[in-house]
Amino acid sequence: MMLTPVLCSEWTKIRSVRSLLVTLSAVFVATVGVTVLVHAMVGRAEADNADFEPVYGSYFGLNFGHIAAVCFGVMATAGEYGAGGQIRLSLAAVPRRGLFFGGKMAVLAALALPVGLATGFGCFLGAQAFLGEYGVGLGTPGALRSAVGCGLYLTLLTLFSAGVAAVVRSQVGALSLLTPFIFLISPILYGVSGIGDVVAFLPDRAGQQILHPHPEGVLGAWDGMGVMALWTALAMGAGWWTLRRRDA
Amino acid sequence: MTSIDIRELTKAYGPVRALDRLTVTVRPGRVTGFLGPNGAGKSTTMRLVLGLDRPTSGTALVGGRPYTSFAEPLRHVGAVLDAAAAHPARTARDHLLTLALSNRIPARRVDEVLQETGLAGAARRRVRTFSLGMRQRLGLATALLGDPPVLMLDEPTNGLDPEGIVHLRRLTRRLADEGRTVLISSHLMSEIALTADHLVVLGRGRLLADAPVKDFIGEDASLEEAYFRLTADSAEYTTREGRS
Numbered sequence: 011m012m013l014t015p016v017l018c019s020e021w022t023k024i025r026s027v028r029s030l031l032v033t034l035s036a037v038f039v040a041t042v043g044v045t046v047l048v049h050a051m052v053g054r055a056e057a058d059n060a061d062f063e064p065v066y067g068s069y070f071g072l073n074f075g076h077i078a079a080v081c082f083g084v085m086a087t088a089g090e091y092g093a094g095g096q097i098r099l100s101l102a103a104v105p106r107r108g109l110f111f112g113g114k115m116a117v118l119a120a121l122a123l124p125v126g127l128a129t130g131f132g133c134f135l136g137a138q139a140f141l142g143e144y145g146v147g148l149g150t151p152g153a154l155r156s157a158v159g160c161g162l163y164l165t166l167l168t169l170f171s172a173g174v175a176a177v178v179r180s181q182v183g184a185l186s187l188l189t190p191f192i193f194l195i196s197p198i199l200y201g202v203s204g205i206g207d208v209v210a211f212l213p214d215r216a217g218q219q220i221l222h223p224h225p226e227g228v229l230g231a232w233d234g235m236g237v238m239a240l241w242t243a244l245a246m247g248a249g250w251w252t253l254r255r256r257d258a
Numbered sequence: 259m260t261s262i263d264i265r266e267l268t269k270a271y272g273p274v275r276a277l278d279r280l281t282v283t284v285r286p287g288r289v290t291g292f293l294g295p296n297g298a299g300k301s302t303t304m305r306l307v308l309g310l311d312r313p314t315s316g317t318a319l320v321g322g323r324p325y326t327s328f329a330e331p332l333r334h335v336g337a338v339l340d341a342a343a344a345h346p347a348r349t350a351r352d353h354l355l356t357l358a359l360s361n362r363i364p365a366r367r368v369d370e371v372l373q374e375t376g377l378a379g380a381a382r383r384r385v386r387t388f389s390l391g392m393r394q395r396l397g398l399a400t401a402l403l404g405d406p407p408v409l410m411l412d413e414p415t416n417g418l419d420p421e422g423i424v425h426l427r428r429l430t431r432r433l434a435d436e437g438r439t440v441l442i443s444s445h446l447m448s449e450i451a452l453t454a455d456h457l458v459v460l461g462r463g464r465l466l467a468d469a470p471v472k473d474f475i476g477e478d479a480s481l482e483e484a485y486f487r488l489t490a491d492s493a494e495y496t497t498r499e500g501r502s
Contacts, residue, residue: 026349099400101310105309105331
């Protein structure tokens with residue numbers, strides 16, 4: 011069985027469900043939108059502060075937008091397990107489960123990466139445009155890396171969520187696991203003193219190191235991305251294993 | 259011609275045997291009715307044939323090969339397992355298209371099966387707006403997509419209107435006459451009596467009968483009566499008065 015037909019099929023599955031397209035667009039719209047809005051309102055006022063980071067500050071919107079990437083990964087994967095029981099049909103059409111899962115993940119990555127990169131560059135350029143004389147260019151050390159890194163971060167986050175969804179096999183289950191983690195547990199733990207070195211290894215924390223031109227803490231920019239990639243590989247591996255082992 | 263060959267097929271969920279050493283061959287050129295009380299193992303058998311569930315032991319082969327070994331399985335077996343097996347937000351046509359693409363079935367064929375199942379007018383409607391009967395038709399369209407020599411239909415008459423039932427009866431007849439293998443499960447005895455040439459009856463996961471409809475009815479007044487006599491001890495849930 012060949013990969014191309016599976017890729018065509020998986021792409022059509024996403025293309026044909028409007029909520030999936032809306033969620034994918036929301037990654038860009040929410041992230042860039044919040045960044046631009048905040049910079050338009052308070053950008054120059056904040057720029058006087060001593061701890062102002064023109065590069066890292068560009069990705070403020072990610073705090074809101076990255077949940078859309080989580081939703082996209084979860085919905086695209088766990089949608090198969092909805093009330094319709096579509097997974098049985100999908101696996102009857104593509105019985106080789108590794109091929110099915112690989113095809114799905116490849117299509118998700120191929121969609122999340124360009125949207126993520128557009129989001130990264132959109133955030134950076136949008137933010138700088140509103141900073142006026144305080145703004146910096148893409149030539150600033152770490153700036154280009156941060157924009158590309160934002161794209162990679164969103165791609166890995168999508169795949170991580172998809173992997174978790176394939177294990178949990180339910181949209182509600184996966185979202186109620188991932189949303190509090192990203193919105194609550196990770197930020198709260200980050201504020202607890204003394205465990206910073208451990209918290210830095212959480213997937214979202216590690217992946218966001220690359221947004222800083224001079225990352226602080228135990229993980230450097232690419233170290234952090236590597237740690238997040240490992241988390242993603244782990245989640246996808248668990249998803250694949252679950253699909254392989256369990257009856258559909 | 260392609261048969262479904264089931265040998266010593268067993269599926270255990272913990273201590274419960276949903277299917278217990280089932281051995282049966284479903285042959286081409288005739289409609290085989292698949293009967294049995296709820297929980298007898300009919301759906302389990304179909305899922306095992308499709309490789310969706312893993313058997314505890316035994317084998318299920320289609321044309322001598324395991325289903326999962328087919329490169330484009332929809333061209334070999336068409337199945338209706340669950341009337342509603344479609345993403346509710348997808349249109350009927352897109353739903354069929356996602357399946358067709360994975361097996362390199364041309365998009366033209368999608369429109370053909372929509373026409374054939376009477377769904378052409380609803381092709382661009384979302385599946386969530388479909389009635390149970392329309393979902394059944396969509397399931398049938400899915401099964402026909404790859405023009406397969408083997409069809410397995412799990413209770414395809416559920417929710418169908420009288421016109422749909424007659425259409426299904428003619429369709430299964432035609433498919434069998436074309437030399438295909440048609441396995442159809444149902445709880446409607448009168449419908450099976452009209453549709454099937456051959457019967458396979460399960461009870462508590464075991465084979466109770468494998469015979470032509472004529473021989474199965476034998477001395478009894480009807481298929482229904484013969485069925486109740488045979489399955490009297492295997493029904494999972496029974497009401498005493500119902501079988502007096």
